[in-house]
Every structure is written in structure tokens, then in C-alpha cells.
Amino acid sequence: MKFAYLLAGGCGGCDMAIVDLSEKLVDALEHLEIVFWAPTVADVKYKDLEAMPDKSIDLGFVSGMVRNKENEHLVKVMREKCKILVAYGICAALGGIPGMANLHSKEELFENAYIKCPSADNPDKVLPSPESEVNGYKLTLPELLDFAKPVSAIVEVDYFVGGCPPHHDHVAKIVEAIVSGNLPPKGSWITDGKSVCDYCPRNPALKGKTRDFIKEVKRMHEGKVDEEECLLQQGYLCLGPVTQGDCGALCTKVGIRCAGCGGPIPPTTDFGLRAISAITSLFENEKVAKQALEKYPVFAKLIYRYCLPGSKLGEKADVLKKRAVVKEVL
Amino acid sequence: MNKSIEVEPMTRLEGHGKIAIFLDDKGNVADAFYQIVEFRGYETFVRGMPIEEVPRTVSTICGVCRAVHHTASTKASDGVYGVEPTETAKKIRELFLCAHQVEDHAAILYALGLPDFVVGPEADPAERNIVGVVKKVGAEVVKTILKKRFAAVKVLEMLGGKPIHPVAGLPGGWSKRITEEERKDIEELGKEMVELGKITLQVFEDVVLKNEKYLEMITSDQYRVVVNYMGTVKDGCINYYDGIQTVINTKGEVIDQFTADKYLDHVSERVVPWSYVKMTYLKKLGWKGFVEGEETSLYSVGPLARCNIAPPSTPLAKEAYDVMYDTLKEKPTHFILAYHWARAIELLNAAERIVELAQDKEITSPDVRAELGEVKGEGVGIIEAPRGTLIHHYKTDDKGIVTEANMIVATTHNHAPINLAIKKAAQHFIKNGVVDDKLLNYVEIAYRPYDICQACASHVLPGRDSLEVIIYDSDGEVVRVLRNF
Numbered sequence: 011m012k013f014a015y016l017l018a019g020g021c022g023g024c025d026m027a028i029v030d031l032s033e034k035l036v037d038a039l040e041h042l043e044i045v046f047w048a049p050t051v052a053d054v055k056y057k058d059l060e061a062m063p064d065k066s067i068d069l070g071f072v073s074g075m076v077r078n079k080e081n082e083h084l085v086k087v088m089r090e091k092c093k094i095l096v097a098y099g100i101c102a103a104l105g106g107i108p109g110m111a112n113l114h115s116k117e118e119l120f121e122n123a124y125i126k127c128p129s130a131d132n133p134d135k136v137l138p139s140p141e142s143e144v145n146g147y148k149l150t151l152p153e154l155l156d157f158a159k160p161v162s163a164i165v166e167v168d169y170f171v172g173g174c175p176p177h178h179d180h181v182a183k184i185v186e187a188i189v190s191g192n193l194p195p196k197g198s199w200i201t202d203g204k205s206v207c208d209y210c211p212r213n214p215a216l217k218g219k220t221r222d223f224i225k226e227v228k229r230m231h232e233g234k235v236d237e238e239e240c241l242l243q244q245g246y247l248c249l250g251p252v253t254q255g256d257c258g259a260l261c262t263k264v265g266i267r268c269a270g271c272g273g274p275i276p277p278t279t280d281f282g283l284r285a286i287s288a289i290t291s292l293f294e295n296e297k298v299a300k301q302a303l304e305k306y307p308v309f310a311k312l313i314y315r316y317c318l319p320g321s322k323l324g325e326k327a328d329v330l331k332k333r334a335v336v337k338e339v340l
Numbered sequence: 341m342n343k344s345i346e347v348e349p350m351t352r353l354e355g356h357g358k359i360a361i362f363l364d365d366k367g368n369v370a371d372a373f374y375q376i377v378e379f380r381g382y383e384t385f386v387r388g389m390p391i392e393e394v395p396r397t398v399s400t401i402c403g404v405c406r407a408v409h410h411t412a413s414t415k416a417s418d419g420v421y422g423v424e425p426t427e428t429a430k431k432i433r434e435l436f437l438c439a440h441q442v443e444d445h446a447a448i449l450y451a452l453g454l455p456d457f458v459v460g461p462e463a464d465p466a467e468r469n470i471v472g473v474v475k476k477v478g479a480e481v482v483k484t485i486l487k488k489r490f491a492a493v494k495v496l497e498m499l500g501g502k503p504i505h506p507v508a509g510l511p512g513g514w515s516k517r518i519t520e521e522e523r524k525d526i527e528e529l530g531k532e533m534v535e536l537g538k539i540t541l542q543v544f545e546d547v548v549l550k551n552e553k554y555l556e557m558i559t560s561d562q563y564r565v566v567v568n569y570m571g572t573v574k575d576g577c578i579n580y581y582d583g584i585q586t587v588i589n590t591k592g593e594v595i596d597q598f599t600a601d602k603y604l605d606h607v608s609e610r611v612v613p614w615s616y617v618k619m620t621y622l623k624k625l626g627w628k629g630f631v632e633g634e635e636t637s638l639y640s641v642g643p644l645a646r647c648n649i650a651p652p653s654t655p656l657a658k659e660a661y662d663v664m665y666d667t668l669k670e671k672p673t674h675f676i677l678a679y680h681w682a683r684a685i686e687l688l689n690a691a692e693r694i695v696e697l698a699q700d701k702e703i704t705s706p707d708v709r710a711e712l713g714e715v716k717g718e719g720v721g722i723i724e725a726p727r728g729t730l731i732h733h734y735k736t737d738d739k740g741i742v743t744e745a746n747m748i749v750a751t752t753h754n755h756a757p758i759n760l761a762i763k764k765a766a767q768h769f770i771k772n773g774v775v776d777d778k779l780l781n782y783v784e785i786a787y788r789p790y791d792i793c794q795a796c797a798s799h800v801l802p803g804r805d806s807l808e809v810i811i812y813d814s815d816g817e818v819v820r821v822l823r824n825f
Contacts, residue, residue, distance in 0.1 A: 023403020023504045029447070030503060031482065032490040077380075090797040107400040110385040112422065117379035124611045127383065128604055128733070128746055130618065131627060132611040142613035146750070147362050147371060147817060154379055175403060175504050229394040231421065231511050231712060231740075257502070264508045264516040269396060271505075275598035305739055308388030 011068045014046035018081040020074020023175040030178040041189045046298030067091045071098040076159040089165035095275025096169045097161040103170040109158045160320040170199045172254045180256040204231035206250035206268045209259040212240045223294035227302045235265040252284045281317040359809045367773025372763040376617040378645045383745045391420045391740045406504045407440035408725035412732040414509030418432045419719020421511040421712040428705040429513035435697040436499045436580035439692035442533045444726040453680040457548045488536035513709035530694035537688025560675040562768040566632045569645035577653035578646045580724040597701045600722040617706045619756040632703035641728025641753040643682035648672035657689035681787035703747040716772040761786045
């Protein structure tokens with residue numbers, strides 16, 4: 011089976027999850043012939059990938075979101091060359107943490123990084139720019155695109171994988187499913203469909219108990235986390251009920267609330283909307299809801315931490331931007 | 341002079357390291373610029389988030405440096421809540437960070453650093469990688485190495501929750517205590533890591549040190565960059581988790597020392613229009629531009645910088661450390677290829693430290709979280725990442741909601757010295773308009789010791805960085821374009 015891997019705008023964590031297969035990786039390589047893995051396999055260059063016949067690669071993984079024109083171009087090339095294209099990891103699937111930058115303008119991002127930054131020595135308020143001249147030498151830099159996008163905003167994706175990054179045991183299951191041809195219908199997430207709660211030893215349902223309403227919202231540093239009780243029950247805004255649990259509930263097992271990196275449980279598409287309806291329905295009364303907003307003043311960064319560019323909100327931001335551009339042109 | 345321009349199907353590639361080299365009238369190198377070409381904006385989008393959520397968010401700055409941003413920002417969150425973590429929590433955090441040092445140093449050495457030597461600096465890039473290493477040293481050795489490296493990954497998952505992008509850090513401590521059973525496991529895994537450290541130093545000795553040509557290359561002038569060095573020192577030794585920030589000059593004299601909360605008085609970052617990453621320098625010496633030697637205000641960080649400043653605290657690593665300086669006959673040593681050697685020494689040091697910590701009786705105490713104080717509204721966390729000093733700084737409102745954030749990562753500290761290193765290599769390998777085809781190899785060799793993490797510095801491709809070298813003649817016309825991707 012011919013395999014290609016592209017790291018677009020990502021952090022490399024998804025790649026490391028594959029490296030962490032360790033000895034299992036050696037077995038997997040018996041089935042997979044790596045024809046492209048940028049930028050790790052140096053002898054296969056971008057132009058070599060471009061020269062491959064269309065649909066000549068059986069399986070392609072893209073990790074990371076689309077942040078610049080190169081990402082966009084290569085994602086399109088991957089789509090042309092690969093029979094099956096997988097958006098691997100939450101950035102590729104829905105935009106990931108760096109997607110929160112969509113809540114801020116490019117000007118704000120730059121100003122904070124280069125002018126307001128407390129350690130910056132920048133009396134002339136210099137900003138990195140697409141073209142600059144130093145001692146008579148002309149230098150260029152690529153421009154940042156306005157928005158981070160999930161892969162599916164650019165090309166059709168056959169399968170989605172959540173996780174930041176997917177745990178290596180999940181990766182092993184994915185590889186097994188692909189190699190054995192045991193795949194769900196196209197357009198699906200590769201998940202067992204269970205929630206984090208289904209795997210969480212704290213889940214009251216697994217102990218034959220029912221879940222109470224939340225009487226008080228706590229931030230993660232507040233109080234002492236009980237080692238056995240459900241985190242939601244204790245007031246911590248755990249997103250386990252609405253998050254894919256292929257990780258095996260790793261965070262809640264060490265007493266930290268689930269932040270939703272696994273992505274929405276199908277058929278839900280907009281993670282944040284589902285999260286807000288699920289969590290608020292557990293609040294005992296309006297007072298608790300108010301408290302939640304006080305404790306998490308930018309609520310979008312709680313419920314859309316991993317999923318903003320792939321949400322209705324993310325789409326809308328993009329549309330609004332386009333409208334603004336059109337207005338400017340007119 | 342070859343005026344032909346290699347035209348790629350894509351005219352504007354992004355997301356990789358870029359080196360612009362300018363030639364003078366005679367075709368010799370006039371100047372060189374190493375540019376980092378991408379930007380994400382973490383310092384902005386963590387605003388509005390509760391500080392205790394930040395360690396679980398900024399970890400994604402880099403998935404290769406899987407433990408460092410989490411740990412540094414957790415330390416900063418202690419400051420925000422005005423709390424000193426419990427002794428056990430500090431030990432757990434240190435153990436966690438040491439496991440990452442082992443895992444990362446091993447990955448970097450075997451996948452990126454050693455192939456240049458094991459396979460040879462002039463070998464085809466197709467062979468100059470981990471596959472080439474497997475061919476040379478044998479699959480069995482590599483499997484053993486992989487297995488022992490995975491021991492570190494197991495510890496990371498056990499303590500951090502997730503093996504990549506950990507979650508367990510909280511202000512004042514750690515969310516998880518270590519059980520006696522886990523302690524025993526960690527001790528055993530630590531011993532495996534010590535074995536890995538020994539094997540690695542042996543491979544280094546057999547492959548590099550026993551080859552006179554390589555030893556000559558390590559000590560050659562084109563790979564010597566004379567700058568100051570910064571690292572963290574505790575009780576006179578290297579410490580990755582905690583200590584005093586210490587700076588030595590090019591002669592090895594201590595010229596500056598500071599604690600995390602005072603970093604702004606000692607370090608400054610110059611903004612340049614041609615790179616998305618800033619250039620740090622020592623504030624008391626002032627910005628003097630890209631100069632090396634006694635006059636420079638630039639400094640390097642990372643394994644070699646740390647070794648230049650202080651010895652490792654553990655016995656086997658100290659032995660290896662003495663061998664290195666005896667061989668190089670220079671301390672501090674400015675030979676940048678010795679970064680790889682220092683990396684191998686640190687791998688062993690971190691592994692030995694894991695065993696020490698796992699044998700510490702206090703490590704299994706349930707007292708892993710201190711009571712939080714009043715919100716102070718500001719905190720700075722500094723740790724030693726595998727690639728060097730990492731600074732996280734946050735300001736919050738009176739409820740601990742982030743209002744400002746600043747991060748200075750290892751590759752930023754090293755950005756200007758890397759620029760110097762690349763210019764030197766270019767000057768050596770480009771003469772009278774003749775561009776040696778092996779230039780790209782040698783330029784790569786010049787920047788790889790620093791183990792540039794573009795993902796951290798700007799959040800682009802980690803691992804084997806894709807790199808583009810553009811050479812311009814004195815009229816500003818493109819002469820050659822070399823790429824490794």
C-alpha cells in the first residue's frame with residue numbers, strides 16, 4: 011500500500027504520535043510503502059509528489075491546518091494523488107488550537123508580538139514585512155493568510171481523525187483498519203463512536219449512579235479534585251460527554267477536565283454548539299450559568315478551543331471577512 | 341558565474357527555513373540571512389483564557405518539544421497565584437522534564453545529528469537519515485535504541501496524562517501523585533534510559549571520535565562561532581527545571597546572573613523586518629548587530645551552552661563531560677558541532693537524574709499541590725528545554741484571566757548565532773562565484789547542531805527542517821536556488 015504524509019500547518023505532535031508507535035511502526039511499515047513524507051524523507055521532494063500520476067497513492071494523511079498558500083497548494087496536490095485522504099488529528103480535521111487566532115485580527119497578532127511585547131527592542135515599530143531592505147539587500151517573507159482553515163475547507167476529505175494528537179494506540183487501530191480494509195463510509199470520522207465518559211472511570215453511570223445538576227462552577231485550579239468522583243459533578247467544566255473518547259480518557263484519569271481535543275461525536279458537526287447545550291443543560295439554575303460566564307469570560311476559547319475554524323462561527327468569520335473585502339473593492 | 345535560475349513549479353514556497361546569501365563583485369559572500377518565515381500568534385490568542393488553562397494550550401506550540409511549554413507555563417502560573425509548589429511537585433515536574441530530555445535528545449541525535457557522521461557529511465541526502473543509520477549500525481541496535489527511548493515516552497504518559505501535549509501541570513503543583521507501584525516502574529525505566537545514554541556515547545565515540553577526519557571537522561574554524569552562553573545552574577551544576585539563569589562570556593567568565601522574574605532587565609529582543617522571529621541579545625551589552633568574538637552581545641543556549649557554563653550533576657555524565665573538554669582542549673568551547681556531543685552527555689545526565697528522583701522517598705508523597713495564595717497577576721517561568729532556555733511570561737487580571745503573554749524560545753536565543761554560523765559556512769564554501777554543490781549539505785551541518793525548532797520559534801515544520809538557500813549576485817539577481825525538499 012503506497013502511503014504519503016504531509017505536515018501542513020501543524021506542530022509535529024501528530025507525527026510524533028506515529029513515531030511513538032515505536033516497534034509497532036516497524037510492523038506497520040511492512041504494509042505501507044512510504045512514497046512521500048515531507049519534510050522528513052529528504053529524497054522525495056515536493057516536485058516529485060507533483061509529478062506522480064493522479065490517484066497513484068493508496069493512502070494520504072494530512073496533519074495540521076491550512077495556514078498559508080503552500081499548505082493550500084500541497085493539500086490540493088495530496089487530494090489529486092491520493093485515493094484515500096485522511097485529515098489526521100484535530101488541526102487537520104477542524105483547525106486545532108492555533109485556529110483560535112481566527113478570533114483576532116492579523117494587526118492585533120502582529121502588534122502584540124512585535125510592538126507591545128515587553129522584551130521587544132523596537133523603537134521604530136518595525137514589523138516583519140513581505141519585502142524589506144537591509145544594507146541594500148532586498149529580502150522577502152511570505153505573507154500570513156487571514157484565517158486558519160481545516161483541510162476540508164480546501165478539498166474533499168475521505169476520513170477524519172480527532173485528537174491533539176491522536177494517542178498512539180488509536181493510531182495503531184487506524185492503521186489496522188486501513189490495512190485490513192475495514193473502513194466506515196467515506197466522510198466519516200475514524201472513531202469507535204464512544205465518548206470520553208464511556209472510558210472514564212469517574213463516570214457515575216458506570217457505577218450505577220445518576221448524574222446530579224452542577225451547583226457551582228469551578229475553574230481547574232480551584233478546590234481539591236476528588237480522585238474518583240465525576241469532574242462535572244465536582245463543578246469542573248469537563249467536555250467529556252461530547253468528545254470522542256478514542257484517547258481512553260487520558261486527561262480525566264489524571265484529574266484534569268477534558269478540553270475536547272477528540273472532536274465531536276458523530277453525527278454532531280459543530281463541537282462548540284453541542285458542548286454549550288450539553289453543559290448548560292446540567293446547570294442547576296441561571297445563577298450557575300452566570301457564574302460559568304464570569305469564570306470563563308471568553309467562553310468561545312473554552313468550547314471552541316480545538317474546533318473554531320471548522321465550526322459555524324469559524325465559517326461565518328470567513329464570510330464576513332470576504333464581504334468586507336468586497337465592500338472595500340466596491 | 342552560473343546565471344541559470346532553477347524554476348520550481350511553485351513560485352512562492354512557504355513554511356520552511358530560508359537562507360538568503362548575497363555575493364560581492366568578486367563572487368564572494370558579502371552577507372547571509374537566515375529567515376524564519378511563519379507566524380502563529382500564541383501571545384495573543386491565550387488572552388482571555390484562565391492562566392491555569394494556558395499550560396494545556398501553549399503545549400501545542402510544538403509537538404516535538406512535547407513537555408517544555410507545558411512545564412514553563414505551569415511555573416509561570418505558580419507566580420500568578422503567588423504560590424511555591426510543594427517539594428514533591430517540584431520533583432515530579434523535574435522528573436517529567438528529564439524524561440523529555442532523554443526522549444528528545446535521543447530522537448534528535450539518531451534521526452538528525454548522527455546521520456551526518458554515521459553515513460558521512462557528503463553522502464546523498466537520501467541516505468543521510470535514520471534509514472542510513474539503520475544500514476550502518478544494524479537494525480538490532482536501532483530497535484534496542486527505539487525501545488529504550490520509548491521508556492521515556494512511558495514516563496511522560498504516566499506523569500503527564502497524555503504522552504504528547506501533557507495536561508497534569510497546575511499552579512502550585514501537579515494534578516497527579518505517584519504511587520509506589522509507579523515509582524518502581526519509573527526507576528526501572530530510568531535504568532533503561534541510563535543504558536541508552538551509555539550506548540549513545542559509545543556510538544558517538546566509535547563513529548565520530550575514532551575518525552580523525554571528523555574530529556578535524558569538529559574543530560575546524562568554519563564551524564566555530566564565538567559568542568556568550570546562557571543556561572540554568574543550580575548548586576553549581578546544570579539543572580533543567582530550576583535554578584539561576586547564568587551567562588558566561590566568550591572566555592568563560594560569569595558576566596550576568598538573574599532569576600526568572602527579572603528576565604526583562606537582562607534579555608532583549610531585536611525586531612527585524614526580514615524574519616518572523618526576533619533576535620535576542622544581552623541587555624547590559626546592548627545591541628551590536630551580528631558580530632562574534634569578545635565584543636558580541638549575542639549568546640547561545642542549548643546543550644553546549646549549558647555544558648560550557650556548568651558540569652552535569654551525575655557521576656557517569658560528569659565522566660563523559662571531562663572527556664569532551666579534554667579532547668576539545670577549549671573551555672568554553674565554541675566548536676558548534678560539539679553540540680551533538682553535549683547532547684549525548686545530557687541524555688545520560690537526565691537519565692541518571694530520573695533514577696535519582698525515582699529513588700527519592702519524597703516522590704511518592706500525596707502532597708502534590710500547595711494552597712494557592714492571592715492572585716498576584718504576573719508570573720514568569722523559565723526552564724531548560726532540550727534546545728535551550730525557554731521563558732514564559734504572563735500577566736493576568738485579579739481573577740487570573742490572561743491579559744498579556746510573552747514567550748522567548750530556545751531558537752529565538754540562537755537565531756542570531758545561527759545566522760553567524762551559516763554565514764561562516766557559506767564564506768568557506770562559496771569562493772569567486774563558484775558555488776560548491778555540497779554547499780547545502782555543509783550549511784545544513786552548520787545549523788543542525790542548534791537543532792533549530794522552527795515549530796517553537798514560529799510554529800512551522802519541526803524535525804528535519806525543509807530549507808531553501810537563495811544566492812544573489814552583486815546586482816541582486818538570483819544566481820542559484822538550492823533546496824532539500
